[in-house]
Amino acid sequence: MRPAGGTPSFHNPESLPIAVVERILNRVRKPGRYAGGEWNSVQKDWSATALKWLFAYPDLYEIGMSNLGLRILYEVLNDRRDRLAERCFAPDVDFESALRSAGVPLWSIETRRPLREFDVIGLSLGFELVCSNVLTMLDLGGVGLTTAERLESDPLVIAGGSIVLNPEPYADFLDAVVLGEGEDVVLEISDTLESIGWNLRLPAEAGAAGAAGEWHRGVTRAAALRALAAIPGVYVPSFYRPRYLAGGRFDGLDRLEDAAPETITGRIASDFETTVHGIRQLVPNLAIVFDRAQIEVMRGCTRGCRFCQAGMQSRPLRERAPDVAIAAAEAILKATGYEEIGLTSLSTADYTYVREVATELHRRRPGTVLSLPSTRVDAFTVDLVDAIAPGGKRGGFTFAPEAGSQRLRDTINKGVSDEEIATTAQLAFDRGWSSVKLYFMIGLPGETMEDVLAIAAISRRVLAMGQRRHGGRAQVKANISTFVPKVMTPFQWDGQDTTLEIDAKVTALRNAMHAKGLTMSWHDATSSILEAALGRGDRRLGPVILRAWQKGARLDAWDEHFDYSRWLVAFAEEGLEPAWYAQRDIPIEEPLPWSHLGAGVSPAFLLRDRKRAQAAMATADCHWGPCGNCGVPAATGFACETGEQGPRILLTKIGDDGLGWQYVGPPGDPRRLGGVVTAAVGANVKAPAGESRGWPYDLLGSEMQAKDAGLKGLASLVDAAGGETTA
Amino acid sequence: MSEIRQRWRLVFARGEDARYLSHLDAVHSWERAFRRGEIPVATSEGFNPRPKLVFAAPLQLGVLAEHELADVYLSEKLTAPDLRERLMVGLPRGYTVVDLYDVWVNAPAIAPQLAAADYRMTLLNVEQSRLDGAVARLLAADELTRERRKEAKTIRYDLRPLIFELRARAADPDAVPPGAVPAEVAGLWMRLRHSQSGGSGRAEEVVAALAEDLGLSATISIGDGEDSESTGPTSPATESAGRPPIEIVRPTRERLWLAEELGTSLSGGRAG
Numbered sequence: 001m002r003p004a005g006g007t008p009s010f011h012n013p014e015s016l017p018i019a020v021v022e023r024i025l026n027r028v029r030k031p032g033r034y035a036g037g038e039w040n041s042v043q044k045d046w047s048a049t050a051l052k053w054l055f056a057y058p059d060l061y062e063i064g065m066s067n068l069g070l071r072i073l074y075e076v077l078n079d080r081r082d083r084l085a086e087r088c089f090a091p092d093v094d095f096e097s098a099l100r101s102a103g104v105p106l107w108s109i110e111t112r113r114p115l116r117e118f119d120v121i122g123l124s125l126g127f128e129l130v131c132s133n134v135l136t137m138l139d140l141g142g143v144g145l146t147t148a149e150r151l152e153s154d155p156l157v158i159a160g161g162s163i164v165l166n167p168e169p170y171a172d173f174l175d176a177v178v179l180g181e182g183e184d185v186v187l188e189i190s191d192t193l194e195s196i197g198w199n200l201r202l203p204a205e206a207g208a209a210g211a212a213g214e215w216h217r218g219v220t221r222a223a224a225l226r227a228l229a230a231i232p233g234v235y236v237p238s239f240y241r242p243r244y245l246a247g248g249r250f251d252g253l254d255r256l257e258d259a260a261p262e263t264i265t266g267r268i269a270s271d272f273e274t275t276v277h278g279i280r281q282l283v284p285n286l287a288i289v290f291d292r293a294q295i296e297v298m299r300g301c302t303r304g305c306r307f308c309q310a311g312m313q314s315r316p317l318r319e320r321a322p323d324v325a326i327a328a329a330e331a332i333l334k335a336t337g338y339e340e341i342g343l344t345s346l347s348t349a350d351y352t353y354v355r356e357v358a359t360e361l362h363r364r365r366p367g368t369v370l371s372l373p374s375t376r377v378d379a380f381t382v383d384l385v386d387a388i389a390p391g392g393k394r395g396g397f398t399f400a401p402e403a404g405s406q407r408l409r410d411t412i413n414k415g416v417s418d419e420e421i422a423t424t425a426q427l428a429f430d431r432g433w434s435s436v437k438l439y440f441m442i443g444l445p446g447e448t449m450e451d452v453l454a455i456a457a458i459s460r461r462v463l464a465m466g467q468r469r470h471g472g473r474a475q476v477k478a479n480i481s482t483f484v485p486k487v488m489t490p491f492q493w494d495g496q497d498t499t500l501e502i503d504a505k506v507t508a509l510r511n512a513m514h515a516k517g518l519t520m521s522w523h524d525a526t527s528s529i530l531e532a533a534l535g536r537g538d539r540r541l542g543p544v545i546l547r548a549w550q551k552g553a554r555l556d557a558w559d560e561h562f563d564y565s566r567w568l569v570a571f572a573e574e575g576l577e578p579a580w581y582a583q584r585d586i587p588i589e590e591p592l593p594w595s596h597l598g599a600g601v602s603p604a605f606l607l608r609d610r611k612r613a614q615a616a617m618a619t620a621d622c623h624w625g626p627c628g629n630c631g632v633p634a635a636t637g638f639a640c641e642t643g644e645q646g647p648r649i650l651l652t653k654i655g656d657d658g659l660g661w662q663y664v665g666p667p668g669d670p671r672r673l674g675g676v677v678t679a680a681v682g683a684n685v686k687a688p689a690g691e692s693r694g695w696p697y698d699l700l701g702s703e704m705q706a707k708d709a710g711l712k713g714l715a716s717l718v719d720a721a722g723g724e725t726t727a
Numbered sequence: 728m729s730e731i732r733q734r735w736r737l738v739f740a741r742g743e744d745a746r747y748l749s750h751l752d753a754v755h756s757w758e759r760a761f762r763r764g765e766i767p768v769a770t771s772e773g774f775n776p777r778p779k780l781v782f783a784a785p786l787q788l789g790v791l792a793e794h795e796l797a798d799v800y801l802s803e804k805l806t807a808p809d810l811r812e813r814l815m816v817g818l819p820r821g822y823t824v825v826d827l828y829d830v831w832v833n834a835p836a837i838a839p840q841l842a843a844a845d846y847r848m849t850l851l852n853v854e855q856s857r858l859d860g861a862v863a864r865l866l867a868a869d870e871l872t873r874e875r876r877k878e879a880k881t882i883r884y885d886l887r888p889l890i891f892e893l894r895a896r897a898a899d900p901d902a903v904p905p906g907a908v909p910a911e912v913a914g915l916w917m918r919l920r921h922s923q924s925g926g927s928g929r930a931e932e933v934v935a936a937l938a939e940d941l942g943l944s945a946t947i948s949i950g951d952g953e954d955s956e957s958t959g960p961t962s963p964a965t966e967s968a969g970r971p972p973i974e975i976v977r978p979t980r981e982r983l984w985l986a987e988e989l990g991t992s993l994s995g996g997r998a999g
Contacts, residue, residue: 018743019901019902019903020904023974025789026789026946026976027946031788031789032748032749032752035744035746036744037743037744037745037746039756039763039820283819285745285747285748285752285756285819286748286749287751333762335763336759337758337759337761337762338762339762
């Protein structure tokens with residue numbers, strides 16, 4: 001065992017002096033973004049800590065600090081005595097220019113050390129358009145931009161996050177890529193690097209060949225990369241070389257190292273259901289986008305919306321037991337001082353225990369504000385949001401039908417009918433919301449003008465319902481975005497509409513949407529083209545990204561900074577076109593640049609599901625319906641529980657009044673609406689004999705497979721309480 | 728509204744770690760600190776009840792402080808050591824409680840009692856000898872007309888009566904950035920009127936007036952880059968060409984003064 005007390009180190013960089021830092025901060029907007037001092041931030045003794053990570057989040061502070069992944073991994077590493085993790089966010093343009101004119105490097109927030117002084121830079125890549133920010137940060141931090149340029153003393157640059165499912169466009173800049181969930185693998189990477197001596201800082205031997213700078217590490221970069229490649233879920237791009245055909249098509253990858261595996265599958269955290277990381281969550285000193293505590297109640301999603309990369313690639317579905325979620329939420333609220341906590345997941349209304357967690361949190365900490373991402377279209381969601389914020393503000397109720405026509409919603413597997421949309425909107429209006437916000441996409445595979453105009457029809461129908469309830473106060477806001485085909489979804493082969501097609505659809509839709517009380521917001525499509533091009537891109541895009549950055553591309557995710565012309569020129573100078581990457585239908589027999597990587601769902605399933613899409617056939621949500629054989633258990637070794645035996649009901653305690661049966665069957669099942677739920681909330685229903693186990697928690701999990709008899713039992717219980725059984 | 732059982736006056740300091748909070752950020756930060764420390768703060772009336780915490784004077788983003796004042800109203804009584812302990816649990820890095828004392832619940836509100844505020848700072852790109860001259864001229868003037876922008880309007884006002892005391896002095900060595908020419912760094916200390924009824928002087932306006940006297944420009948804003956445009960001299964400049972603007976570093980509000988603490992000595996005070 002290595003003795004405690006950190007790294008024997010030749011090179012111990014000092015923090016930048018306050019007197020230097022303050023002159024820069026005095027010149028910039030929102031200096032608090034770069035100053036640190038936040039509650040729950042951790043400042044460790046640099047020289048006493050063995051391995052030093054810097055989490056570089058390539059977007060502005062307000063976005064990065066809202067990211068739950070950062071809050072989690074920051075704690076996972078800093079909880080280890082011999083590990084240290086600091087933070088850095090993308091500089092706004094004024095801060096960048098202040099740093100450059102002063103000749104000062106970009107510093108870590110905690111101890112104000114330049115990025116180049118760390119052992120590992122962990123990049124969180126959550127959106128294609130942040131790639132230019134990565135270059136800004138590396139450049140300002142004194143780190144070589146490309147893997148080929150980096151010095152032996154430079155940190156390893158390792159990326160994770162949702163867009164690294166296809167990391168090929170960024171491969172030039174990344175020493176390694178972590179696929180999947182980070183909780184376990186950041187520790188494994190740390191241990192591996194320490195064991196081979198990556199953190200040792202030794203004086204450069206006089207006259208040593210290739211020794212650039214005054215120090216080097218205990219092991220070469222090449223050896224460190226070989227060690228990383230042996231860790232499951234870690235991909236080292238430089239160990240592979242792509243082949244292209246004369247016509248420009250990608251033809252496959254050659255492995256250059258024996259250490260490089262043929263395929264790499266994303267990691268799944270080993271203890272999600274039982275252990276909550278990220279309790280002492282960072283609390284910012286200035287307002288951020290999601291300025292609240294967060295408890296992740298569920299990971300994964302089984303709904304199977306075919307456009308949704310997160311839903312397809314985060315399986316298996318894992319739910320936190322209510323006692324785990326409640327205890328963690330309480331601890332997080334206490335540790336942060338926040339009064340608001342978000343119950344987060346990809347679809348929180350699908351979380352089996354959402355109601356009991358909400359009820360119990362309100363009981364234990366009155367005054368706590370709960371929020372949940374509510375985009376699911378069903379009455380349960382309205383009822384839930386209503387129950388979570390009783391008497392709260394009735395601003396806008398938001399949900400996402402995604403497509404206007406039934407046929408197209410079937411194509412994308414957004415299993416919701418016109419009637420359900422209407423019922424949901426009606427309930428929202430009845431419960432006091434006067435404004436409803438609807439999210440739609442245009443340009444979905446197989447879309448016709450008829451489908452586009454159906455967006456206007458359903459929006460007008462919802463508006464009319466609102467007007468009957470609220471008169472002239474009723475508002476419907478339709479938010480329209482452009483479909484972006486995402487890799488590792490059933491739509492990965494489908495090209496995006498051309499700009500002309502999109503423009504025609506938007507114009508037609510705008511004309512059809514003209515009505516008082518109805519507004520349509522539309523986001524310019526050019527950034528979606530770039531998003532699609534990068535998303536489905538290959539390694540030839542690395543030089544394009546570099547050129548665009550050199551031409552001034554900064555903060556491209558922000559409208560006020562995004563300039564598509566820079567990117568067009570950068571593509572053209574490399575002899576490429578964004579349209580070829582974004583708009584082409586890729587033949588299914590063609591090799592894909594990302595096919596050596598995966599997150600569990602099998603390519604065969606994606607192809608099968610694509611065929612069903614073309615036939616406008618739904619694929620069942622396997623949480624409630626039969627298993628769709630997506631391949632996750634085989635690829636990941638994680639079993640999953642499907643609802644093959646049919647819908648389920650839960651015995652649960654609602655409020656302090658007693659017990660109620662709560663039906664948690666599949667969304668869209670009418671038994672989930674109105675009567676049953678209302679009865680469960682309001683009624684004092686006794687548990688049947690033999691089921692009255694002790695509160696609090698053994699009861700919550702007492703799930704019953706509700707075969708016919710069970711549901712009949714439910715109905716009679718509700719009847720006994722004076723409720724109605726169906727809506 | 729919860730019942731008020733106790734009112735505490737907090738004297739606190741703000742250091743480097745909390746320096747870049749705006750007033751609103753600071754309010755939110757303190758509210759979270761009270762929840763973390765489980766301090767039973769009374770809440771205000773209304774649809775959206777807020778904890779009853781009243782800062783005597785908002786502190787500008789970027790300004791350090793050594794003796795700020797705030798009143799906090801509690802719904803349950805606490806002893807001084809208990810409250811101090813709970814504040815220490817919850818307050819973020821950068822804030823320290825210097826002192827706290829029990830105030831009669833129905834005593835007058837704190838903000839109208841303010842009379843003055845002391846500031847000190849280091850100025851870069853100006854020699855102390857030149858600054859001495861400018862200070863003397865400024866103090867000798869009967870009137871000092873300045874313009875202040877308020878939304879679209881420009882308001883003319885007389886800065887002179889808002890300055891009780893003003894002194895140039897040697898710079899704080901800690902505040903001098905590496906590479907700065909030591910001869911071109913000076914310290915500045917001032918006591919300004921800070922009064923709800925009689926007006927409040929702004930330290931950066933005093934610096935701008937001094938710079939103008941010297942024919943220099945000044946980066947007048949303290950900390951908050953939102954309006955940190957350099958203001959050129961409004962009078963004909965003879966010297967500013969080629970000279971870097973005066974820059975304020977480590978601006979510190981040393982102390983807020985209540986009228987009763989200062990007595991009547993302020994009214995015509997002109998320190999020399």
